[in-house]
Structures are given as structure tokens and as C-alpha cells.
Amino acid sequence: MSELSQRFVARHVADLPRSGIRDFFELVSSMDEVISLSIGEPDFVTPWNIREASIYALERGRTSYTSNRGMPRLCRAISEYVEDEFGIGYHPESEVLVTVGVSEALDIALRALINPGDKVLYHEPCYVSYHPSVVLAHGEAVPVGTSSGDAFALDPEKLEAAWTPGCKILVLNFPTNPTGGVLDHGKLERIARLAVEKDLVVITDEIYSELTFQGEHVTIASLPGMRERTIFLHGFSKAFAMTGFRIGYACGPPPLIESMMRVHQYSMLCAPILSQEAGIEALLHGKDSLGRMKEQYRRRRDFIVPRLNELGLSCHMPHGTFYCFPSVAETGLSEKEFAVELLNEERVAVVPGTAFGVHGEGFVRCCFATSYEQLIEATDRIERFLEKRKDLSK
Amino acid sequence: MLVGPKYLKARHTLQLSSMRRFVPRHFPRGEEFSCRDGEYCFIRVFFAKKAFMSSVLELLLEGEALSTKQMARILNMTHEEVERELEELKKKKVLLGWRPVLHPEANDGLNVRAVIEVKITPEREGGFNRLAERISGFEEVESCYLMSGGYDLLAFVRGSNLHDVAAFVSERLATMGGVLSTSTHFLLRSYKEQGFMLAERNADPVKPKVTP
């Protein structure tokens, strides 16, 4: 640590571990002709009607702040969308808050709820920002491992075992980045009962819920007794291919939304107006595009997962998201060695599972939101890589 | 999945049978009726979007150029199964054929394109069909449609120069018995060609290669 950072940087920030994604990003960026299966976003550009709505707003000079909560039209559209798609009614004026992506929503939810030292349960491997967001809000992270044996669903018993006094929040993300895991109804209900029993507030990150390929996605917020203790986070980044718009939202009971609003109004003021305009268009007229993109992800999944299994990288069939999470244990390499050697030898980038927490050990994340040609080429290269290693070990 | 009802509007009773022809036979027909409303009649059909969609066709429609071998791998089918399904689609006339989509300015020797609005007299038997098929028969005609509104047929034609196209219109098309008038519009510039945007996109890769 440099002398300057020692003098000035807050301890809890200086102590944050470097993101595994960032290390890997730097390595990949230094190379040419890489096929990247390590991107956490859709390969589609945002559907044109959604982009066009933003352009129109810009043309009309809509470049101001909006109300802190978000534009009333957008809040109404969100309220209707969530009611239609998830079966929970949230009042557009007191139970919806528009944020700068799910990223901000998660951050302000944790900051609004955590007293220093409060414990936050979440399942791992998980999205890279959960642990740091908890730490930055002065909470204590309590990860609960999920495993390929359970298809990366959260086991209610393990959750209960991980609970200790002082646990206040449970963060859920199903379907899960990076594993594609989902929760069946039985597990969801048991987790909900546990949340009530232990008086936990649940933050559910629903960002991949539209990309559920098998079975119907049910949000925990819709189960009995859960609405009043759940903050429902959702966004536009994945379903509508809108990562760069930086827009999302939180829904929940008025006191919780109001608490988030306090943080939001001073830190962010409001989400960008052009993105809010795009969000309205997405919710009102984006369903067809969403359906088309989802079909294409499904077909890509149906190609890559059997192919990886065929190559000896055992991989469960993800029921949602555009990620699969194969095990590299068979190769005798650690996930990091596998990712680095594959990159050096065959120029295919996959993300080591440990970038998503220690429970990702022995796995890598492959994003299949890319063209068929790239998927075919990437898996052929992986095949060649594995063959060469087999030959070497003979 | 049923997505309908859709109303097809035909101008003459005689059209009814020919409009029906446009609806593939294997479409389930929820309800179908015709009624005379002045000179119009309506056919109501339920289009089944998915009913004739094979997985091979869905993949093709995504627009990525793939060999049948690659398609077989993606769909987890054998090469033969894909070929067979393509044959089947051709036989059913769902898939009419293949051709490359060229940039309109790529010099393929046929760079002048025009659309021609054609007014014709319908005939007692067959309505517009006989003439429309005659016009469509010319090599110069790339596509030809029966239209609602101010004229009857819309023909897309191509030639190697302006003179070619003009000669086609004045000597062949306009002189045909039953053709009442033509109105020719030349295409000046193309912005989108069969789904492909032609404007140069900024190739600067802004997307990072690794993201969370």
C-alpha cells in the first residue's frame, strides 16, 4: 500500500479485495483475437424502438432532473409491469423507486438498512458486488455456499445453519449470475418461512427473472407474509439489453422505499432522464424483442451445455440467465490456471469461478450470449486445449 | 400459439379463393367467413405463428450464416436430419430458396432498381392473377405484389442501366393488354437491405471483453 493511500484511504475501502474480474480483464485486454465468453451482458444492442425513445426525448429537450423517485409515467409502467409479470401490486407513488441500475438499488438498500455490524446472508457464488456492497455499508457478509449437486439452488437447511443472531438481511438472486441456478417452489417457500421466523428482510435481485427457460419464475416477494419484508430489485440491463442505460428500480413497502429514497436523493438525485424515457418504452413495447432474445439465448444454451459436457467439463443445465458454470476439476487445473492457460494457448476467455466468491472454486463462468459461430469456434478451441493436455500427461 | 384473428381484405368475391391460397393449408383456421360489403369481402383466419415453425427454420430466421453442419451441431441433430427438414420446408414451399444479400452498390451488373405501380383490369375469371403472373414472369421483375389502395400491382424491377428499365416499362409492361397505366419510381439509395443496415457503424469496440 502506498504511503498516500495509507494516510488518506478509509480502512474498509483499502481492505476490499481486488476484483478477480478486473485482474482477468487486464490480462484479456492485452491480447488480440480473443473469443470472449467472459462478458456479463447481452450481445444484442438495445432494440431500436427503445433507443429511439431516448433520441426522441433528447430531441424534445428533455434533459432535466426528474422527481427523485423517477418519472411518474415510468413508476406507473413499472407498477403495471411488476403486477402483470410477477403478480405483486406496488403503488406507483409510494412503493416504487427508480434507480441507476440494480447496482445502485442494491447499494442504497444495504446502506438504508444496515447498522454497523449487522449481518447479511447471501448465497455464493454470486454477483461480484454483493460482498463489497455489504462491506461498504459497514455490514458483515455471511455467504452461504451453493453447489453443483443442488444445481446451485440455495439449500434452506444450509441457510438455516448459517444463520446466527445479528443476521438481519437475506440477499437472493435467482436465476443466479454466475451459475444460472434457480429456486423451485418448495425451496422458495421454506426460505420464505425461515425469513419470517428469523425476522429477516429479504432483498431479491430479480435482474435475470425474464430469462428463465424452464418452469415459471416465482419471486419470493409474492409468497405469503413476504411482501412486507421484501425489497424487490429489478432492472432493464439484461432482459432488454440495456446495460449502458444504467437504469433499474426497487419496489417494496413504503417505509423501506422511503428509507432508500433518503439515501438516493442525496447521493444520486435521480436516474438519468433519457434512460427513464427508454425504460418506459421498454416496459410498454419491449415484450416482443425480449421474447425473441430469450429464445435465442435458450438455443445457445442448448448448444453449449451438452457440448461442454461432451468435452468432459461437467456442467449442469442452467434454467435461467445466459451463463453456464462448468466444472474444470477433471482437468486437474484450478479454475484460475484453467482460465489463464486456456486464454494463453487458445485465446478463449472464461471467468474463473472464484471471481464470484470462494464457492466458485473449481468452476468457470461461460457466457453464451454471443454468436453461434463464436460458440462453435470457442468450444472447438476448448476441445483442442483439453486434447493437448491429455497428450501431455500421457 | 394462435395469434389472430387477422382480417384479410379482398376487393372482389373472386379474390376470396385466391386469398385463401396465401394461407398455408396447415394453418389452423379458427373461423373463416366472407361477407359482401359493397365490393369488399373479408376472410378471417387465425394465423398460427408457431404451427409451421421448425427448429431449423427458427435458427435460419435468426439470420446468422451457418452451414447445415453447423446447424446440426447447434440443434443437436444429425446433418441428415437438418437436410431432410430443409427439404421438407422447400417441399411445403415455406422456404422458397436461397440467395445472397448483396450491397446494392456492389457491382453485380444490375444496379438500377425501380418500383413500378401498375394499374390493371381484373378479369372475369382469376381476377388479377393471370396478369400478375404474366408480369412476374419477366426476369427483370424481382418481386411483384397485389396491393390495396390506389393501384393494383407493385413490381420491383432491376436492370443494368436506366435505359434498360425504361425500355422494359415502355415496351413490355405498358403495352400488355389489360395494363391501364404504370408509374415508375427509381431507387436512389438504400439504407436497409433485407434486414441489413447499410450505414457504416463505428467499429470502435467500446464493450470491454470481461464484465461482471
Ligand SMILES: Cc1ncc(COP(=O)(O)O)c(C=O)c1O
Ligand atoms: C445479479 C446481478 N445483479 C445486478 C447487476 C447489475 O445490474 P445493473 O446493470 O442494473 O446495475 C448484474 C449485472 O451483471 C447482475 O448480474
